[in-house]
Each structure stands twice: as structure tokens, then as C-alpha cells.
Amino acid sequence: MNIGKILRERNIIVVTLVCCVIFFLISPRFLSVDNMSAISRQIVPIGLIALGQFFVIVSGNIDLSMGMASVFFAVLLGVFFGLTGGVGIGLLAVVVASLTMGGLIGVLVAKLKLPAFIVTLSALFMAQGLSGLVIPRGQQIFLMGGFFQFAGSQKIFGIYLSFLFLIGLCAAAYVVYNHTRIGAAIIAIGNSEENAKLAGINVDRVKIGIFMFSGLCSGFAGIMLSTRMGFVQPGLDGNGLLLDAIAAIIIGGTLIQGGRGTIGGALWGIAFIGIVNNALNLLNVEDVWHQVFKGVVILAALGVNWLLWQSKQSEAH
Amino acid sequence: MTLKSTTALGLVLGAAMGSGALAQDDALDIVFINDGHVAPYHVAWLSGFEDAIAAYDEAFPDIAITGRWLSAEGSLEKMIQQTEVTINEGPDVMFVNAINVDAFEPLVAQAQAAGITWIAVHSPMDSADYSFTLGDIANGRNQGLAMCALSGGEPFEVAIMLGQAGNPSGEARHAGILEGISACENVNVVAEQPADWDTVKAQTLAENWLTQFPDLDAISGVTDGYMYPSIAIAANSGNTDIQFYGYDGDIPIMQQMEGGQVMADILLSGTREGWNFVQMAYRIHQGEELDKVYDFFTPLVLTEANHAKALENGFPADVTVYYVDQALDVAANGYLEFGPDSVQ
Amino acid sequence: MTSTVTVNPTAAKAAISGLTLRYLVLAGLIVLASVGFSLANENFYSLVNIGILLRSIAVLFLVSMGMTFVMLTGGIDLSVGSNVAFAGGVGVITLTTTGSAPLGFLTAILAGMAIGTINGIFIGRLKLSAFMVTLATFALARGLALVIYDATSINVSDPTFLWLGGTSWGNIPVVIPFVFCVFVALSVLLYRTPFGRNVYAAGANFNTAFVLGRRPERSVVWIYALSGALAGLSAIVTVGRVSSGQPWSGLYLEFDAITAVILGGTSLFGGRGRLLGTILGVLLYGIIINGLVLTGTNPYLQSLIKGMILLGVVLLDSWTQRGKAA
Numbered sequence: 001m002n003i004g005k006i007l008r009e010r011n012i013i014v015v016t017l018v019c020c021v022i023f024f025l026i027s028p029r030f031l032s033v034d035n036m037s038a039i040s041r042q043i044v045p046i047g048l049i050a051l052g053q054f055f056v057i058v059s060g061n062i063d064l065s066m067g068m069a070s071v072f073f074a075v076l077l078g079v080f081f082g083l084t085g086g087v088g089i090g091l092l093a094v095v096v097a098s099l100t101m102g103g104l105i106g107v108l109v110a111k112l113k114l115p116a117f118i119v120t121l122s123a124l125f126m127a128q129g130l131s132g133l134v135i136p137r138g139q140q141i142f143l144m145g146g147f148f149q150f151a152g153s154q155k156i157f158g159i160y161l162s163f164l165f166l167i168g169l170c171a172a173a174y175v176v177y178n179h180t181r182i183g184a185a186i187i188a189i190g191n192s193e194e195n196a197k198l199a200g201i202n203v204d205r206v207k208i209g210i211f212m213f214s215g216l217c218s219g220f221a222g223i224m225l226s227t228r229m230g231f232v233q234p235g236l237d238g239n240g241l242l243l244d245a246i247a248a249i250i251i252g253g254t255l256i257q258g259g260r261g262t263i264g265g266a267l268w269g270i271a272f273i274g275i276v277n278n279a280l281n282l283l284n285v286e287d288v289w290h291q292v293f294k295g296v297v298i299l300a301a302l303g304v305n306w307l308l309w310q311s312k313q314s315e316a317h
Numbered sequence: 318m319t320l321k322s323t324t325a326l327g328l329v330l331g332a333a334m335g336s337g338a339l340a341q342d343d344a345l346d347i348v349f350i351n352d353g354h355v356a357p358y359h360v361a362w363l364s365g366f367e368d369a370i371a372a373y374d375e376a377f378p379d380i381a382i383t384g385r386w387l388s389a390e391g392s393l394e395k396m397i398q399q400t401e402v403t404i405n406e407g408p409d410v411m412f413v414n415a416i417n418v419d420a421f422e423p424l425v426a427q428a429q430a431a432g433i434t435w436i437a438v439h440s441p442m443d444s445a446d447y448s449f450t451l452g453d454i455a456n457g458r459n460q461g462l463a464m465c466a467l468s469g470g471e472p473f474e475v476a477i478m479l480g481q482a483g484n485p486s487g488e489a490r491h492a493g494i495l496e497g498i499s500a501c502e503n504v505n506v507v508a509e510q511p512a513d514w515d516t517v518k519a520q521t522l523a524e525n526w527l528t529q530f531p532d533l534d535a536i537s538g539v540t541d542g543y544m545y546p547s548i549a550i551a552a553n554s555g556n557t558d559i560q561f562y563g564y565d566g567d568i569p570i571m572q573q574m575e576g577g578q579v580m581a582d583i584l585l586s587g588t589r590e591g592w593n594f595v596q597m598a599y600r601i602h603q604g605e606e607l608d609k610v611y612d613f614f615t616p617l618v619l620t621e622a623n624h625a626k627a628l629e630n631g632f633p634a635d636v637t638v639y640y641v642d643q644a645l646d647v648a649a650n651g652y653l654e655f656g657p658d659s660v661q
Numbered sequence: 662m663t664s665t666v667t668v669n670p671t672a673a674k675a676a677i678s679g680l681t682l683r684y685l686v687l688a689g690l691i692v693l694a695s696v697g698f699s700l701a702n703e704n705f706y707s708l709v710n711i712g713i714l715l716r717s718i719a720v721l722f723l724v725s726m727g728m729t730f731v732m733l734t735g736g737i738d739l740s741v742g743s744n745v746a747f748a749g750g751v752g753v754i755t756l757t758t759t760g761s762a763p764l765g766f767l768t769a770i771l772a773g774m775a776i777g778t779i780n781g782i783f784i785g786r787l788k789l790s791a792f793m794v795t796l797a798t799f800a801l802a803r804g805l806a807l808v809i810y811d812a813t814s815i816n817v818s819d820p821t822f823l824w825l826g827g828t829s830w831g832n833i834p835v836v837i838p839f840v841f842c843v844f845v846a847l848s849v850l851l852y853r854t855p856f857g858r859n860v861y862a863a864g865a866n867f868n869t870a871f872v873l874g875r876r877p878e879r880s881v882v883w884i885y886a887l888s889g890a891l892a893g894l895s896a897i898v899t900v901g902r903v904s905s906g907q908p909w910s911g912l913y914l915e916f917d918a919i920t921a922v923i924l925g926g927t928s929l930f931g932g933r934g935r936l937l938g939t940i941l942g943v944l945l946y947g948i949i950i951n952g953l954v955l956t957g958t959n960p961y962l963q964s965l966i967k968g969m970i971l972l973g974v975v976l977l978d979s980w981t982q983r984g985k986a987a
Contacts, residue, residue, distance in 0.1 A: 027529075034528040042521055062792060108976075115929045117737070117792065118975050121916065125968030132961025140357045140545065142569060153553035229520060230549025233357055234961065237515050243800060250793060281525045287482065287511050288807035295801025299783070302794060306787045387957045392912065393814075393903045395954060398717040402955050405709050419816045420903045482812030511812075 012252055012268040016275065023279040030282055033158075040163040041228065043274035045070060045221040047166045047267075049245035051173055052217025054266045055210045057249055060190045061109065061116040063211065065101075065123035066218045067242030071234070072127040072134075073098055073222025078141035078232035079134050087147040094219045101127075102215020106208030116211075124239075132234035140233035143226055152227035162224050169220070174263045186210065190260070247294060248273045251301040253308075346408040347384040347598045350399050351438075352416050353391050356514060356542050358565055358587045365591025365651040372652065373595055380602070384595065393417055397424065404428045410598040412449065414438035418485075434601055436594075440485050441610055448610045449597065453489035454496070456583045457539075459617040459636055460562050461497015461504075463581040464535060466627035467560070468504050475562075476508040476526045478519055478538040478547075487511075490539040490564060507533065512543055520546030527554060534560060541565035541582065548573065566618065566648050574620050574641045582618040584644045592651035614654075618644040679981070680935060683926040687941040694945060698952040708832040716834040716902070718947035719826075720745070720895040720911075722940065723840060725918040725925075726847050727888035729939045732922055734863040734884055735931025736784060736791035740776055741892045741918060743802035745911030748773035748889075749896035750809040753817055753906035762821035770893035776802050777889020778882065785881030799915070810908040817905055826901020836898055843894070848936050860884060864931025920971050921946040923978070946970070 023030040049066045056063045073094045080090030105123055109116045135141065154161040177183035185206045188196040197203050221241070226232050252269025253261060276297070280290050349366060353359055363386050370384035387403070389396035393416045403411060404427055411433055415421045418440045425444045428435045434446045441448035464475065477494060480487020491509075498504045507530050512519040519538070523546060526533060536547050541563045548570075551559050559578060563570050566584035573579045593613060600607060616639045619627065624638050639647070647653050724741050731738045752769025756762060776798055783794040817823060828835045851857040859880035892911075899910050925942025927934025949970065953963045 029529055032528065034531075035525075038524045038528045042524060108972075112976070112979050114975050114979055118919075118923065118929060118971060121919070122968040122971035122975075125916075125964045125971065127968075129961045129963070129965025129968060132959070133965065139360055140569070142545075149553070152549075225517075228549075228553075229516065229546055230552070231545050233516065235356065236517055240515075240517070243796070246793070246796060277521065278525060281510065281522060282529055284508065284510065287513070288804065288812050291800050291804025292808060293804070295797050295799075295804055298797035299779075299794070299801065302783065302789055302797065303787070306789060385957050387954070388960050390960050391909065393905075393907050393910065394717065394720075394899065397903060398713060398951070399954060401713045402710060405707065405713070417814050417816075417903065417905055417907070420905050423904075482807075 012265060012272060016268055016272045019272070019275060019279070023275070023283070027279075027282055030279060035278065035282070037155075037158070037160060039274045039278045041160045042278065043270055044160075044162045044166050044228070045225045046241055046244045046248065046273060047270040048169070048217045048221040048224060049241055050248045050266055050270050051166075051170060051263075052214035052221075053245050054249055054261065054263065055173075055177075055186055056116070056214050057246075058190045058261050059186050059207065059210050060193070061207075061210070062120065063105070063214045064117065064120040064242065065105070065127055066120075066214060066221070066245065067238035067240070068124045068127040068131070069098070069101060069215070069218035069238070070221035070225055070241065071236045071238040072131040073219045074226040074229075074232045074236070075131045075135050075141075075222075075234055077223060077226050078143060079136075081143055082136075082141045087145070091223065094223060095216070098215045098219025098222075099212050100215075102212040102218075103208060105215065106211030109211065110204040110207035128234075128238070131236075135232075135234055140231050142231045143229075148227045148230060151223070152230065162227065165220075165224075169217075170263060170267055177263055182206065182209070187260075243294070244273050244277070245270075247298050247301075250298055250305070253301075253305055343379060344381040344383070345410070345598060345602045347382070347410045347412070347595065348387065348403050348406075348408045349384070349412040349414075349438075349594060350387045350389065350396060350403065351414045352389055352396065356540070357567060358540070358542065358585075359388070361567075361587025362591045363587075365586075365588035366594055367591070368588075369592040369595035369652065373599055377599075382595075382599070389416065391416070393420060397421075400424050400428075404431055404433060407431055408433060410434045410436065410601060412436045412438050412594050412598075415440060415442070418442055434598075436597070436611075438594075446609075447597070447601070447607060449594070450610055450612050451486070451585060451615055452612050453486055454493040456564065456615050456617070457490040457493020457495075458497040459493075460537065460564060460581055460583060461494045462500055462632060462636070463617060463619060463623075463627060464498060464537065464560075464562055465501035465504055466630040466632035467580050467623060468501070468534070470503055470630070473504045473534045474507045474530055474532055475504055475535040475537055476530065476533060477506060478522060478536065478543045479509055479511040480539050481513045482511050484514075487514075487539050494537055494539070512538075514540060514542060516542055516546050519543040520550055523547040523550045527551065527556060527559075534558075535562060535580075536560075537562040539564050541567035541570045544570045544579065548578065551578070566615075566644060568645060568648050571618060571641055571645055571648065574618070580619070580623060582644070584616050584618050584639055584648060585613070586648035586651065588651035589648060589654070590651070616644075680926055680933075680938065684938060684941055687925070687938070687945055691941065691945045691948060694948045694952065698948065698956070701952070701956055712829065712832040712834055714947065714951055715837050716829075717951055718943055719834070719836040719840050720898055720902075720914070721917055721921060721947060722943050723843060723891045723895045723898065724888075724914055725921045725939050725943050726844065726936060727891035728915070728918045728922050729925070729927055729934060729936055730847075730851070730860055730884050731791070731888050732864075732919075732927050732929065733860050733931055733934055734881055735929075736881070736885070737795060737919065738777075738780060738885065738888045739792065739795040739915050740780060740798035740802055741888060741895075742911035742914035742916075743799050743806065744773050744776045744889055744892035745896045745899060745914060746806035746908055747776060747802040747809075747896075748893040749900050749906050749910060750806045750908065752822075752893075752896060753815050753900060754809055756817065756819055756822055757815065760819075762819050765819075765822055766897055769896050770890050773889040773891070773893025773896060774886045775889065777886040777892070780889070781882030781885030784885060785878040788878075806908045810906065812908055814908065815906045817900055822897070823901040823904055826898040827904060828901075836901075843891075844936060844940060851936060856880060856883070861932055864933075917946065917950065920967070920974070923971070924974050926978075928978075929975075 029035060053063055077090040077094050080093050081087060105119050108114045108119045185201045188201055189203055189206060193203055248269035249266050251272055252265035366386055370382055374382040387399045389399060396416055422444055425435050437445040437448040439451060441450050479491050508526055510522055512522050538544055544561055544563045561579045563579060563582040566582055566586040570579055571582050616637045618639050621640045728738055748769045751772035752765040755768040756765035780795050780798055783789045784791045825836055863880055900906050921942040922939050924946055925938030
């Protein structure tokens with residue numbers, strides 16, 4: 001394996017590691033165990049959204065609702081917690097509601113052939129609206145008690161449980177994506193829906209499944225958001241989470257037209273976003289530059305992905 | 318239009334002459350245009366406003382008191398539009414929490430020409446009939462002074478969470494805090510960053526600060542909205558030493574003062590402010606002469622023990638301090654100081 | 662939304678051309694919506710109010726017309742709202758440093774075009790997803806706006822600069838005839854020039870257009886530049902409207918524009934739609950969202966309603982199209 005090939009195929013790893021070294025040189029505290037573990041916890045909601053989004057994007061669609069939906073599910077959990085004083089019913093409600101929402105989006109996209117972009121955009125607005133309407137008088141709800149403490153800050157072997165949950169889900173997704181017919185079907189749909197249909201894939205069912213999974217991931221992200229926050233309120237910046245998650249996937253090298261991309265790449269993309277967010281704060285970079293930086297990084301990643309794809313095409317010929 | 322404004326003017330004049338008796342069909346219509354509706358503070362504000370409208374309407378049956386509350390959701394364009402349409406509808410009193418004061422100068426003139434009393438909220442305006450202000454600098458200073466007095470004289474590291482860059486209220490509070498802190502040598506600001514009134518951002522900031530500055534002694538914020546996630550993060554990481562200095566008088570935050578890590582807060586309280594608007598409008602309607610700049614009374618909140626300790630450490634004795642129980646009472650019942658009872 | 666549903670089945674049976682029918686339905690809905698709000702608000706029909714309403718949707722008109730061009734090619738432009746803030750920032754900074762309003766106008770429009778051109782090059786030349794590219798410039802342009810404003814607003818008092826957005830002739834804001842002129846100019850561009858044919862061709866089928874010797878990728882660059890330029894123009898109107906430059910202006914404007922354009926009958930897959938539809942879409946959507954704002958509707962309820970309108974419109978579109986196919 002020559003260096004050129006590594007740079008080409010593992011560029012995100014190289015970039016992430018180089019960034020780590022630079023941040024370390026500027027602020028040695030960056031690589032401290034405490035800071036790393038803080039990052040590992042911060043990226044969980046973004047990571048969950050990115051994971052769900054990954055399958056949607058690979059299949060050639062987009063789910064804009066995930067950020068606001070996770071805020072809504074966090075609020076929903078809080079409302080049930082406020083009503084019942086426990087988490088059991090709330091967790092069940094979040095799982096059911098998130099699967100239902102994803103399923104509905106999937107049906108609208110797959111069966112009625114509505115554009116995913118618009119369907120999920122309207123879901124975004126509805127989730128935003130509902131998050132403010134389901135909570136009594138729009139107040140904040142504090143989430144006290146064993147479950148939130150446990151899921152939010154419990155560590156196993158020094159690693160946050162919530163982070164392990166993300167990694168576990170990624171591992172499961174990896175197996176499904178790389179070693180099952182479902183994974184192959186998702187890639188086939190992303191490459192060409194017609195061909196996938198000809199190959200005997202039940203395109204509609206796979207699509208609905210993908211959106212149910214992205215819905216579920218929003219639900220999980222909402223739960224993780226609430227356990228990390230220790231309280232919920234409407235009006236949280238869900239779209240910021242979504243933007244970060246999409247950026248992570250693009251940076252991770254997922255070709256946006258669909259049909260390509262690896263879970264490993266997406267994970268590195270998530271790590272990169274988490275590290276950069278953390279470092280920008282740690283280095284006291286003025287807030288106004290954060291947005292500029294993200295925009296430039298996404299554009300650059302799009303450009304690099306394109307160049308790599310071009311060179312691969314010419315290599316293939 | 319003209320007819321309506323003359324009537325309104327007539328009503329105001331009538332009230333001014335003390336002839337409240339003729340008021341069978343006397344009406345007081347209050348509109349409050351706010352900059353947003355996302356923070357818990359906004360919500361408390363609205364509920365106080367609505368409760369007060371209902372209570373005043375009931376307490377004074379000879380005046381039909383009505384109120385409406387509009388939110389511009391952070392958009393200046395939306396706010397200007399809401400204001401223009403409201404002027405067109407001709408209420409008696411308008412409270413406007415202007416996102417940008419200068420953009421509203423022409424509208425103030427327009428409203429006054431239509432016989433509407435304009436009350437500028439938070440950011441004072443010379444042209445407005447009245448300004449409802451919070452004393453952000455003084456409040457910030459009190460928070461800073463409290464920090465000095467409770468820091469114990471040892472070197473003390475504090476990190477400050479700011480509002481959205483450029484927001485006048487947030488910047489005034491920030492300036493005040495720095496002024497208060499400058500009263501002592503030992504308190505050292507190790508970091509300041511805007512969290513844009515966003516609790517998720519605040520949480521990430523708190524998390525990063527706690528790892529970046531292992532010796533951090535306190536987190537100060539220009540809103541209690543930042544305190545919720547910061548307290549949660551500190552609790553999650555088992556940090557029981559760090560102190561919190563809040564601003565807003567949110568009830569759940571003040572509840573964590575007695576025996577907790579929240580050392581000081583500034584008692585605004587949304588509920589209370591909403592009540593205050595209505596009593597102010599009512600008093601104007603009754604022809605009372607108010608100060609042109611109505612400075613909302615916003616005391617510092619400390620526990621009794623901490624107040625005693627602070628006084629020993631040179632905290633100025635002339636700063637009014639509410640103790641937690643009293644502050645909680647006032648915050649929960651916005652009318653306690655100003656309700657219909659106190660007006661009658 | 663109930664009214665749309667009831668109007669439509671009768672309409673689907675009639676064999677009028679789809680778009681004309683849609684415009685009639687839209688016009689009907691505009692009347693319905695205004696009647697509804699005038700019942701809720703006695704002042705709704707006053708001339709003053711109509712002026713206020715039209716002025717408040719002037720920017721949405723401009724941006725939506727640009728979005729129509731983009732969506733006719735099957736693309737999307739998420740950057741316009743941020744671009745309004747960015748272009749306004751560049752214009753206002755130029756004005757305050759040079760004191761020249763014309764120079765301020767020029768730089769505002771050029772700045773808007775610059776962002777648009779970046780979009781166009783990535784989308785047209787590199788054939789990247791319009792959604793992703795403009796999502797990146799959505800973040801980038803907002804960030805740049807925050808940087809150049811240093812996150813604070815800048816007051817503007819230059820009467821020339823404020824004229825377009827701030828002045829009224831009686832109850833008619835000058836920006837309304839201006840929007841109409843832009844509409845006429847863009848209509849000529851779209852329906853009477855080779856460029857306009859390229860817009861439809863690029864949307865109908867990129868490859869066929871290419872085979873026919875057209876250069877859709879070059880047109881695509883210009884189409885996004887046009888959308889950017891209209892954002893620049895909107896920036897000037899916005900600054901005039903609020904007599905200051907605001908780093909957060911135009912927030913989520915793109916979503917309103919997309920909804921209005923879809924409402925106006927432009928297909929999301931490109932190739933079908935007209936500017937007139939967009940005008941009607943903006944009017945209807947503008948009446949609804951402004952009506953909600955002005956009646957003090959809970960903002961969360963407003964979001965819910967926005968989402969339901971958007972979903973309702975695409976559902977309706979798919980339904981009518983299926984009806985046609987059957």
C-alpha cells in the first residue's frame with residue numbers, strides 16, 4: 001500500500017490524526033483522558049443521527065427531520081417522565097413514536113413517491129411544533145433519577161456507556177451493511193433504483209425500513225440528548241445537530257448521490273466533527289468562525305470526494 | 318383610525334382627570350411584542366402576563382382589560398411587521414422588546430401619533446413614552462461582587478457564559494459582571510464564550526471548561542438557561558465543589574441555592590415581569606405619573622448564611638438582597654409585589 | 662387545507678391544463694385565506710394592512726423567483742437565506758466605508774452572486790448534489806455574515822440605500838412595483854431567451870439537453886448565480902426595511918421560499934413550472950404565515966401548520982398527477 005493510496009482512501013483518518021496533533025501542540029490538554037472522554041460523550045447524539053442518516057444517504061435520499069425529531073423525542077421522554085415519574089413508559093413511547101414517524105415518512109417516500117427532502121422537511125417543522133406543544137406550557141422538565149444518571153454518566157472501563165451504545169449500534173450496522181442482503185440491497189438502491197428492482201429487490205420495503213431505522217436513531221439520539229442534558233425543553237437547536245451529522249457523513253466520504261460510503265468512514269467523520277467542535281471551544285476560537293469553518297470543511301470534503309471519485313473512474317478505465 | 322385614536326386619547330385623558338367612574342365601556346387593550354418564544358423565561362413571562370390580564374380584568378370590572386402577546390421569533394423583519402399591524406389596530410398600550418432599537422424610531426412616532434402609549438422593554442428609548450429596564454449592568458455588578466465576597470480570598474478561577482454576541486442585554490450583563498469582579502484581586506476570568514442563549518451549546522461549553530480547567534472554581538452565566546446544563550454536567554462528572562452564579566431568577570435554579578452549588582442569582586422572574594407589565598399599563602391608564610424610565614426592581618438572591626458571610630468579606634451592605642424563600646415566593650407569585658391588591 | 666381537498670376532485674375531472682387549473686385553485690385559496698383572516702382581524706382588508714403584508718413578503722417574492730429557476734433545473738438552493746445576511750453585510754460595510762450607496766448596491770449583489778457562483782460551479786461543473794453543496798454554503802454564508810458584522814447589527818441611515826426597502830408612496834411600498842419589474846424581467850429571461858430554454862432543458866433531462874448541443878452545465882452555473890443575485894437584491898430590500906444590517910436576517914427564508922415555489926406548482930424534479938405560479942404561491946403562503954404571525958398564534962403551532970401545509974401540498978401534487986396518469 002503506497003502513501004498515495006492511503007491518502008486517497010483513508011484521507012479522513014489522516015486528516016483527523018493531523019488535526020489531533022495540531023490541537024495537541026496548541027493545547028496539550030486536548031489529548032488528556034478527561035477531554036477525550038468528554039468528546040466521546042458529546043458526539044453521541046450527533047453520531048446516532050449520523051448513523052441513521054448514513055443509510056438514508058447511501059440509498060440516495062435525505063432525512064432532514066432527524067435533528068428536530070430528536071429534540072421532540074427528548075421532550076416526549078421528559079413529558080412521560082413528568083407524568084409517570086418513571087422512564088419505562090416514556091422509553092417505550094419514544095421507540096414506538098420514532099418507529100412510527102420513520103415508517104410514515106418511509107411510506108410517503110416509497111409508496112407515494114414523494115420527494116424525501118420535502119417529506120422530511122415538513123416532518124422537521126411538525127416535530128419542532130410538537131416539541132413545544134406537548135410540553136405543558138412550554139416549560140422545562142428536569143430529569144432526575146437512576147436511569148438518567150446511569151445512561152448519561154455511567155462508565156464501564158473508563159468509557160461512557162452512552163458512547164459504548166453508539167459504538168455497539170455502529171457495529172451492528174456494520175454487520176448489516178457489509179454482510180447481509182439488506183446492506184447489499186441498500187447499496188443497490190442507492191446506485192440505481194431501477195436496477196435494484198430488476199434484481200428482484202423489494203425496493204419499497206427496504207426504503208421504509210431505512211426510514212424506520214433513521215427514525216429510531218432520532219429516538220435514540222433524543223434519549224441520549226435528554227440523559228446528557230439532565231433536563232429537556234423545547235427550542236433546542238436540533239438543526240445544528242442535523243448539520244453536524246450530515247457534515248460528518250460527507251466528511252466520512254459517503255458519496256452523496258448514494259450507493260457508496262462505509263460505516264468506518266462515517267465513524268471517522270463523526271469523530272472529526274466532535275474533535276473539531278471540542279477544539280474550537282478549547283482554543284477559544286470566536287464563535288462566529290465556527291460556522292465559516294464548518295461550511296468550508298463540508299465544501300472541501302465534497303470537493304475532495306469528487307476528486308477521488310474522478311481519479312478512481314479514470315483508474316478503472 | 319382617527320376616531321379610534323381620539324377615543325383612546327379621550328379615555329386616557331378621562332382617566333387622568335380621575336373620572337374613572339364614567340368607565341362603563343372603558344377599555345384597556347395591551348399588546349406585548351417580544352423577541353422570541355423559546356426560552357423557559359419567555360414562557361414564564363407569557364404566563365405571568367396572561368394571568369395578570371385575567372386577574373386585573375376580574376379585579377376591575379368597570380374596565381375591560383384585554384391583552385395580546387406576539388413573538389417575533391428573533392426576526393427583526395417580523396417584529397417590524399407585527400408592530401406596524403398592531404399600530405394599525407390601535408391598542409392603548411404597546412410593550413415592545415425591540416431587537417434593534419434604532420429600527421423602531423419611526424414606528425414609535427407613528428404609534429404616538431395614533432395615540433398609543435409606547436413602552437420600550439429592556440433597551441430604553443428616549444422617544445418612547447416609557448422605558449421598562451432591568452438594570453442589567455447593576456445586576457451584573459451585584460453578581461460579580463457576590464462572587465468576590467464568596468470566593469474566600471484564595472485565587473479563584475471563573476468562566477463566564479455570554480449571550481449571543483452583539484445582544485445589548487447580554488453585553489450589559491457581561492460588562493456588569495466584569496465590573497463587579499474587578500473589585501477584588503483574587504478572582505480571575507479564565508474563559509468567556511457566547512453560548513447564544515442555547516442550552517446545548519452551554520452544555521458543551523461547560524463540559525469543555527471542566528476538562529480544560531481542572532481548577533475551575535465557578536461558572537457564571539448571563540442567564541439561568543445556562544445553569545441547567547452546567548449544573549447537570551458538574552453533577553454527572555462528580556464535581557461538587559464548583560460554584561454557579563446565575564441570572565434571571567428561574568425557580569428551579571433558585572431551589573438549588575440552599576445547601577447547593579448555586580451561590581447567587583438575580584431575581585427577574587418571567588412571571589413577575591409579565592405581571593409587572595400589566596400593572597404598569599393599568600397605572601398609566603389610571604393616569605398615574607410614572608418615571609419615564611421604569612427600572613424593574615431586580616434584587617440579588619443569596620442564602621441568608623451566604624449573605625452574612627459576604628458581608629463579613631466586605632460585600633456592600635447597601636445592596637438589597639432577597640433570601641431564597643422570599644425570592645421563590647415572589648418568583649412563583651408574580652403579583653405579590655404589584656398585584657391588583659397593591660393597586661387597590 | 663380542507664378547502665384544497667374539496668376543490669380538487671371536481672377540478673381533476675375538468676380537462677383544463679394542469680397548471681392553469683392550479684393557478685385558478687391558488688387564486689381561489691388566496692381569496693379564501695384572506696376572507697378567513699379578515700374575519701379574525703377586522704383590519705385585514707385595510708389598505709394599510711395590505712401594504713404591510715405585501716412589503717413583508719417582498720423579499721420572499723424575490724428569493725422565490727430565484728428558487729423557481731433553480732428548482733426548474735431539478736436543483737435546490739438552501740443558501741439563499743444566509744446569503745441575504747451575507748450580501749447585506751458586504752453592502753452595508755461597503756456603504757459605511759466608502760459612503761457610496763451605488764457601490765453598496767453593487768457589492769451586495771456581487772457578493773450574493775459570488776455565493777451563488779460557488780454553488781453553481783460545484784453543482785453544474787462537478788455535478789455534485791445541489792442539496793449538499795448549498796447546505797455547505799448555507800453554513801458558510803451565515804458564518805461569513807457573522808464574521809463581517811462581528812455578530813452585531815450595523816445601523817444604516819443613508820436615504821438612498823434605504824429607499825428601496827423603506828419608502829412608501831401612500832400605502833404602496835415602492836418595493837412592490839420593483840418586485841413586479843423584476844418579475845417581468847425574469848419572465849422575459851425565462852420564456853423569451855435561449856437561457857430560459859436551457860433552464861427547462863436542464864431540468865427536463867440533463868443528458869438530452871447535452872446531446873442537443875445545449876450547454877446545461879454552463880447555464881446551471883448562471884442559474885445559481887442568478888439566485889444569488891436575487892438574494893443580494895433581497896438583502897438591499899431587507900436592509901432598507903429594517904434600516905440596519907442584521908447578521909441573522911433571512912434565517913430559514915429558504916424553507917419558506919421552497920414551500921411557496923412548490924405551492925406554486927413547480928415540480929421538485931425540474932422541468933415543470935412557471936413564475937406566475939410562484940407569485941401566486943408566495944401570495945397564498947405569505948397571507949397564511951403572516952396571518953398566523955399577526956393573530957399571535959403560538960409559534961410552535963405555526964411550525965406545525967407550516968409542516969402540514971408543505972406535506973399537504975406535495976400529497977396533493979402526487980394525487981393530481983396520479984389522477985392525470987389514470
